[in-house]
């Protein structure tokens with residue numbers, strides 16, 4: 001779920017790392033600094049002192065699972081765990097590259113590094129905690145397991161714990177490093193299960209309109225001469241200024257739906273890759289100009305959800321992040337639910353970023369209404385007005401300490417000063433959805 005242009009990601013040790021993404025339309029650069037201004041390199045240095053120095057011969061090549069210090073793009077050493085290794089082309093017997101996970105950072109920063117970036121004096125004695133890892137894989141919920149099953153390329157057999165583990169191993173290593181999409185070259189964040197024939201490509205070229213992908217620039221150029229799409233397939237259901245939203249039925253546009261999933265997975269860690277795109281509608285947000293409609297982000301939605309999910313996956317593409325599009329997509333999903341006359345909720349699990357974005361949305365929407373209606377409104381009425389589930393309204397208001405119990409009943413506190421303070425803390429709402437520009441009827445199965 002959800003990569004959003006919202007709050008800051010959290011590193012594994014619970015510290016908050018701020019990822020400043022700047023896009024010059026060509027290259028992304030990321031800087032990491034802890035939220036409280038604490039320099040992460042200090043943590044790294046402390047860690048280094050604890051490490052038993054063990055630069056013994058015969059250490060190379062390093063085993064998968066090895067913990068070692070690695071020089072990152074900030075020029076400083078950070079603790080990493082070796083996830084994978086590979087022999088370098090035209091190299092000596094010990095010339096390997098290592099795929100490492102920076103244990104203090106989000107997995108999106110995992111990368112291939114050269115031996116000279118590693119401080120071999122800092123290699124730790126133990127290799128991998130097999131027991132701990134096994135416990136983690138067995139602790140997966142049925143829901144997570146179902147998702148893994150669906151991600152599995154063959155996807156037909158029930159996976160046992162061992163093959164599940166193997167699958168996890170496989171999906172850990174980023175396969176495609178960059179993509180070209182329209183006028184952007186974008187560094188990818190995560191593994192995506194492209195068909196095997198694409199596994200030897202570090203870079204893929206996407207047609208920004210039909211999302212077909214190719215291994216070579218010349219192939220893309222040839223494709224662009226004959227591709228007649230200038231926007232996503234499907235119906236344009238919203239247009240306001242230069243923004244358009246297209247509704248794409250996964251059943252009618254299977255290839256597009258699959259391409260979109262491959263693309264999205266490059267930026268979503270725990271996304272389910274639905275090969276069965278038939279069951280989904282995709283809402284693709286575009287910025288339009290005289291060259292066409294350029295995809296900014298999207299969300300997917302099950303056509304029928306027994307759990308009243310109104311959103312399955314959500315993504316704002318990196319060049320468009322931090323501009324309020326993620327908030328726009330969330331707001332849009334609720335506008336659709338309102339038109340359907342149903343309450344809706346995002347599919348779980350939500351990423352930490354996703355949860356923060358949703359809490360911000362719920363807070364802004366509910367508090368704006370409370371400001372107008374004072375206390376004279378019930379949770380049920382709030383739910384009817386907003387399509388937000390009653391228990392999510394209650395938990396949002398409780399977490400803001402706006403619910404008081406009086407004589408066995410709960411009452412909503414609507415002190416304007418308190419509401420304003422919370423609204424300020426919840427941040428800006430991003431781009432507004434202009435409901436008058438939404439021309440849409442809810443999905444109905446065609447007979």
Ligand SMILES: [Zn+2]
Pocket residue numbers: 207208209210211212223227228229
């Ligand atoms: Zn195309």
